[in-house]
Amino acid sequence: xxxxxxxxxxxxxxxxxxxxxxxxxxxxxxxxxxxxxxxxxxxxxxxxxxxxxxxxxxxxxxxxxxxxxxxxxxxxxxxxxxxxxxxxxxxxxxxxxxxxxxxxxxxxxxxxxxxxxxxxxxxxxxxxxxxxxxxxxxxxxxxxxxxxxxxxxxxxxxxxxxxxxxxxxxxxxxxxxxxxxxxxxxxxxxxxxxxxxxxxxxxxxxxxxxxxxxxxxxxxxxxxxxxxxxxxxxxxxxxxxxxxxxxxxxxxxxxxxxxxxxxxxxxxxxxxxxxxxxxxxxxxxxxxxxxxxxxxxxxxxxxxxxxxxxxxxxxx
Numbered sequence: 001x002x003x004x005x006x007x008x009x010x011x012x013x014x015x016x017x018x019x020x021x022x023x024x025x026x027x028x029x030x031x032x033x034x035x036x037x038x039x040x041x042x043x044x045x046x047x048x049x050x051x052x053x054x055x056x057x058x059x060x061x062x063x064x065x066x067x068x069x070x071x072x073x074x075x076x077x078x079x080x081x082x083x084x085x086x087x088x089x090x091x092x093x094x095x096x097x098x099x100x101x102x103x104x105x106x107x108x109x110x111x112x113x114x115x116x117x118x119x120x121x122x123x124x125x126x127x128x129x130x131x132x133x134x135x136x137x138x139x140x141x142x143x144x145x146x147x148x149x150x151x152x153x154x155x156x157x158x159x160x161x162x163x164x165x166x167x168x169x170x171x172x173x174x175x176x177x178x179x180x181x182x183x184x185x186x187x188x189x190x191x192x193x194x195x196x197x198x199x200x201x202x203x204x205x206x207x208x209x210x211x212x213x214x215x216x217x218x219x220x221x222x223x224x225x226x227x228x229x230x231x232x233x234x235x236x237x238x239x240x241x242x243x244x245x246x247x248x249x250x251x252x253x254x255x256x257x258x259x260x261x262x263x264x265x266x267x268x269x270x271x272x273x274x275x276x277x278x279x280x281x282x283x284x285x286x287x288x289x290x291x292x293x294x295x296x297x298x299x300x301x302x303x304x305x306x307x308x309x310x311x312x313x314x315x316x
Contacts, residue, residue: 019189023232026192030228035221036073036100044124046116049102052094053124057085061125062314064092065117066099067135067297069241070191070234071200071227073099075219076134079303084310091125095137097237103230105182108240110248113140114147121151130314132156135296139166139250146253154260156313158306159296162275163251168244178243181235191235195227210268210295219300254282262287262313264306266294287313 043050054074062084066076074092084090094101096116097108106112117140121129130153133141138157145152168174181187201220205212227234240246261283265276267290280286289309291298299306 016185019185023185023188023192026228027231030232031225033221033225035218035225036075036229037078038100041100044120046096046119048106048112048116049096049104051096051102051116051120052100053120054081054092055089055124056081057088057090059088060314061127061129062088062090063117063121063125063129063131064090065131065133065137065141066092066095068095068098068113068137068140068237068246070097070238071195071223073222073226075099075222075226076297076300078219078300080299080307080310083303083307087311088130088314091129093120097234099226100229103233103236105233105236107178107243107245108237109245110139110143113137113246114143117141117144118148118151128153130154130156132158132310133160134158134299136161136246139248142250142253142257143248145257145259149259152259154262154313154316155257156262156264156310157279158264158299159266159269159272160263160275160279162271163278166247166250168247170244174242174244178239178245181239181242187239188232188235191232191238192228195224195232195234195238197224200224200227208295208297209301210266210293211301214301251282254279257283258285260287260313260316261285262289264298264309265290266296266298267292269295 040054040056041052043052064077066072066074073094077092081090081092095113097103128151131141138160141155181191200223204215204220209215263276263279263286265272265288276288291305294301
């Protein structure tokens, strides 16, 4: 064997060994703080995997659906739940691929989450429910209502994702990204680099929160831990987002929507007023409340104000 060939094989082996070691390091250290609470939790056995949820309080049911990315979980509602349970039966759910729920190696699609939300309402809640949904998950709720109007009462959307984002469909480039990220060793290594603690903390200060002083290290740690549960199997959801499989055209469903829909919109997100105006043009009955000094997750940044808005809507 030529020396050059031996050198290439050695370097390749060393690279793979390094990736494996890094992946194992992340798997071992990322979840050791146990930041995802299991108290009052249970699992719903769904056809695609076990789904973690909580049920607290008493009164009319309210389902809280967190944003959909691989670092998301019902921790997103941790500052809202205790306020709402005084007057409502509050359900939180870790969507499949997130938090403490299973993370199967499948393509995650908008329709899959529509089916999950529909099944959860019918089989766990068991009655018509109000729903509060954050960012991307609002699209699942709109489509779930479009598929079956009998399961949802009032819909509250917090900073819904733009119609432009939802218009992107899988193409050769996005499909390639998904394939690469789904690779057993290399894909996991890339995912772990992308979802490192520093980057997640940076997202809180640039995307999630307007006032960085309000960012809690416990919340940051919970997001980081959620991203790396089950040996970083959140990469399958992440790859599906990169592959544009999570998107769906909501225009027809919004136009036909004939029930109370409310939007809580943060003024301090670039182009957010334009995004919300797009929703209102498609459904003029939509009621909008704007909130200042907050970004993507006002329910974490200013939970008191957001809870007041939610309670006001639910009381109507």
